[in-house]
Amino acid sequence: MDIADLRDRILKQDRRALARAITLVESGRADHRAQAAELLEALRGHGQEAIRIGLSGTPGVGKSTFIESFGMMLTAQGLRVAVLAVDPSSARSGGSILGDKTRMEQLSRDPNAFIRPSPSRSHLGGVARRTREAIALCEAAGFDVVLIETVGVGQSETVVSEMSDLFLLLLAPGGGDELQGVKRGIMEMADIILVNKADGDLLPAAKRTCADYAGALRLLRKRPQDPEGFPKAMTVSALREDGLNTAWEEMCKLADWRRETGHWEARRAAQAEYWFFEEVRQALLARLERGPVKAALREYGAQVARGEITPALAADAVLKLLGEDEGKT
Template identity: 80%
Template sequence: MDIAELRDRILKQDRRALARAITLVESGRADHRAQAADLLEALRGAGRQALRIGLSGTPGVGKSTFIESFGIFLTAQGKRVAVLAVDPSSARSGGSILGDKTRMERLSRDKNAFIRPSPSQTHLGGVARRTREAVALCEAAGFDVVLIETVGVGQSETVVAEMSDLFLLLLAPAGGDELQGVKRGIMEMADLILVNKADGDLKSTAMRTCADYLGALRLLRKRPQDPEGFPKAMTVSALEEQGLTDAWAQMCELTDWRRANGHWEGRRESQAQFWFHEEVKQGVLAQLQTGDAKAQIAELAAQVAAQEITPSAAADKVLNALDIRTK
């Protein structure tokens, strides 16, 4: 693969080249990883930045419908939108349905939109390990907004927050105690809470749900990266495309304030450090998947089960063999 040619085609906004590059960075083959690293390094100086928006929500909340409506709203304003949708993988077979393009049929036909579903495999938070690199490729390809959809709500959503400029939490109105259904940690990460399905018979319920979350947000500790009044809770209807203009206006207001007050670049710098540490961790874990290491681990595991050696001593043997000694 000619990395220089691929780089030039991506910078010229060639969609096929972008799709090919994302396939390259998602590959686990050693030669592909080397090529992916070369490509990302070649694109590093392009200087293009997109607004990265992470989106999470419980299953059935209407994430795909919202993304499609919101994406069409943005492309109508002349913006180029990339959607990186992470599909859950089967723990048994490792396969994924990758149905997001099917569920976003209108947006997938938009010439200013690019949709790429990726399998989560076994990665934390429903975010593929290489999603961050795919975001960088989309930025280099000149997209204005990159939407990162995750599998659902959970403690591991910290991962998507570490690759996003804004983090949206999408919720649905319900008849029970909605506040008990979402972990505090998720609310503390959210920049904007959007109560979807605020239409028809559910509109009044959505308004009450929104009021509940507004009250809960006021109890949270104020974050230094937020201006007065943020984070906020709002109602939207992806089905009727209502509330999207107001939601986008709030996103722009928050983004502009963070840029003007130095939080934008600072956040991206800390995210880069986070992913450096993650790559080191993943590199160490990969060494444990080699043939010799797996054989040694299996042998020591049998000895631990037979109580011939303590778990700590067995672990030290593995780490010493990898030359990773505990202090």
């Protein structure tokens, strides 16, 4: 693959080149990983700084409908929008449906929008392992806003906050009371809570849910990266496109305040450090799948299953073998 040519085409906002580059960074092959690293290094410092918006919520809350309506509103304002949608992978077959482009039919046809569904491949935290690298490629391709839609698995889905500038949590009407709102985890990460489906018969319930969560947010500890009034809860209707402009204005207000106060750059620097350590962790885990360590892992696993050795002793033996293997290399 000609990395220099691929780089030039991405900088010229070639959508096919962007799609090919994302496929490259998502590949697990050793030669592809080397080429991906070369490409990302060649693109570093180019393109523009997009607003990265992470979006989470339980299945059925209307994430895809919201993203389509929200994305269409942004492209109508002349902004270029990239959507990175992470789809859950089957625990049995490993496959994914990747049907987000089908759900976002109008947005997928918009020339100012780019939608890329990716499988989670059992990566925890609601995002794919290489989503952050895909974000960097979208920024190099000149997109103004990058939306990261997570799998939607619940309160543990917080990794997206380590790759986004703003984190939105989408809730359904009647999704919980004030006590549910003060639970730790994803609530502590959210910058704006959007209660979707605030229309028709669900409007009263949506308003009550919004009031409950607004009260809950006031009970959470104040974060240094928030101006007065944030985090906040709002109602929206993705179906009727109500409240979307107001939500976008609040996002811009928060982003501008963080830029002016230095929190924006500090957060991005902390995120880069987080992903450095994550790469090291993943590389160490990958070593468990190679050579004599892999064979030992299976053997000790069988012994643990037969009750011949405790899990703690077996783990200690494998770690010692890993250290010996490292000494040889």
